[in-house]
Amino acid sequence: MMAVDIAGIGELIMFALVSTLTIIFSILVVTAKDVVRASLSLIVTLVSVAGIYVLLNAQFIGMVQILIYVGGIGVLILFAVMLTTQELKGGSDD
Amino acid sequence: MNIVDIVYNPWFSGIVGLILIGIVFVCAILAVWLERKFGADIQSRIGPNRVGGRYGILQGIADAIKLFTKEDLIPAKADRLLFVIAPIIVLGSGFMMIVAIPFGAIVIGDNVYPIAATQMDISIIYLEAVSALSVIGIFMAAYGSNNKYSMIAAFRNMARMIGYEVPLGVCILGVAVMAQSLDIVEIAKAQSPLWFVFLQPLGFVIFFIAILADMGRLPFDQNEAEEELVAGWGTEYSGLRWGLGLFGEYIHMVLGACIMVLLYLGGWNLPKFLTGIFVLGSLMPIFWFVGKVIVIVLIIIMLRWALPRFRIDQVVDLGWKVLFPLSVLNLIWAVALSLAFDMFFGA
Numbered sequence: 243m244m245a246v247d248i249a250g251i252g253e254l255i256m257f258a259l260v261s262t263l264t265i266i267f268s269i270l271v272v273t274a275k276d277v278v279r280a281s282l283s284l285i286v287t288l289v290s291v292a293g294i295y296v297l298l299n300a301q302f303i304g305m306v307q308i309l310i311y312v313g314g315i316g317v318l319i320l321f322a323v324m325l326t327t328q329e330l331k332g333g334s335d336d
Numbered sequence: 337m338n339i340v341d342i343v344y345n346p347w348f349s350g351i352v353g354l355i356l357i358g359i360v361f362v363c364a365i366l367a368v369w370l371e372r373k374f375g376a377d378i379q380s381r382i383g384p385n386r387v388g389g390r391y392g393i394l395q396g397i398a399d400a401i402k403l404f405t406k407e408d409l410i411p412a413k414a415d416r417l418l419f420v421i422a423p424i425i426v427l428g429s430g431f432m433m434i435v436a437i438p439f440g441a442i443v444i445g446d447n448v449y450p451i452a453a454t455q456m457d458i459s460i461i462y463l464e465a466v467s468a469l470s471v472i473g474i475f476m477a478a479y480g481s482n483n484k485y486s487m488i489a490a491f492r493n494m495a496r497m498i499g500y501e502v503p504l505g506v507c508i509l510g511v512a513v514m515a516q517s518l519d520i521v522e523i524a525k526a527q528s529p530l531w532f533v534f535l536q537p538l539g540f541v542i543f544f545i546a547i548l549a550d551m552g553r554l555p556f557d558q559n560e561a562e563e564e565l566v567a568g569w570g571t572e573y574s575g576l577r578w579g580l581g582l583f584g585e586y587i588h589m590v591l592g593a594c595i596m597v598l599l600y601l602g603g604w605n606l607p608k609f610l611t612g613i614f615v616l617g618s619l620m621p622i623f624w625f626v627g628k629v630i631v632i633v634l635i636i637i638m639l640r641w642a643l644p645r646f647r648i649d650q651v652v653d654l655g656w657k658v659l660f661p662l663s664v665l666n667l668i669w670a671v672a673l674s675l676a677f678d679m680f681f682g683a
Binding site: 276278279282285301302305306308309312313314316317318320321324 | 415418456457458461462464465466468469471472475476479487490491494495497498501505
């Protein structure tokens, strides 16, 4: 009984953490000024969603979520962003 | 309390994981030393020879102390947040890989106790997923530096990554089909009489090339390219942050060699006549595994000093036009072979 309670509380804390991360970073995706930061926030959001899947006992979907959305889609979005024209923030004197 | 309870106790696994992280860190320091010494031998230089005796084996520790005491520089126009987090992500992805990799096993009779922090059903997918995180880390470092060279490095990093993640995944699929499991421990066990390198040699070659590119080792280190890009994503880094990134790369190299041994080179499985010996038969799988990992690390280091660097377009061409079709061919071959096995020898 005791052990079950501790496990339940741990799960609740993890869920609170992961869902807060998901919400905060998904807001950051639409509010970020810098397009690269927006796409990086999107990647963090997707990783947090993978965390929710793992908490729901769907480990396979969680891992595939990271593999496809971070390793594939995330990298692809960053690649596409790098192809857009943008100035380095500090100008050209590096 | 019998041995199974101890092995599957979470506290025990946690302690094992911490010890493994320490061991892998020491191995990475040794790999840096080995690379310098080996490279020096190949180029007829002496290499490190002052710290720790004639062979300079403590050079890595001296270097680490030097990095600790250096000034912590962050460029004024850098994206501070990304700049600070990036090396942590590169190193963290290595640490997340350590969780699932079995570093050898203790074999008692028919029972195999893999030396790993966890044992998951899907560890090979987990490994591929978290190793992809380091690419994001390198990208963050390169973009956060706000430097033209680093920017080019970030671009190349992404292009190479897209080209090589696909053949790597398809090769792993071939292995999983043949072992009928996604658990890396089961995959290693499935190679008991015959290593997978003999059953799918094409897959091994593609996997080797793809994982070299994944680790960013020469001839695929276009995102570092000291001569053209001034160390690429690491141009603006110095001191401890640079050290973290460097250690992250070497940890990836050691872990990549481990994965290669587990997937294709038979893992810890000994020939049958050796497993019967009383204590030696239980402990020898570890040394057998470590020995194979050392050979692979030596080959990777040797390639770095023997081969020139490709241009980025050549590398992407190789990934998409050669390795990807061949890896699909290898997958078909693996499926056909395991079906044929089932038909002739299976139940």
